[in-house]
Amino acid sequence: MIGGIGMPELIIILVIVLIIFGAGKLPEIGAGLGKGIRNFKKATTDTVEESNEKTEKIEENK
Template sequence: MGKIGFTEILIILVIILLLFGGKKIPELMKGLGTGIKEFKSAAKDDQPAASKKEEEQKQ
């Protein structure tokens, strides 16, 4: 398979626009951004806990 070009990305965006409509897309992007922020903060918070478990296992 080749790389995804500009034409393919444009076709995908048009299909998304047709499926969800112009008014729903900003809401979807806001929800996606919020989800990514929560995932990053949860991953950051979990990292020290994982290192503590590793230290306990070494001892």
């Protein structure tokens, strides 16, 4: 279970999405979600790396 959402709930959500957007739009929606998640992960990773670099510079100056 993902955050209290089981398989029946996921199937209902998928059916609703199919009804609203149609089967032709699903690949576009999936690609957009994938790009958004990828960008979010990259941004968080970059922020952590920048923070680590700043910490290393501060420790070097001590």
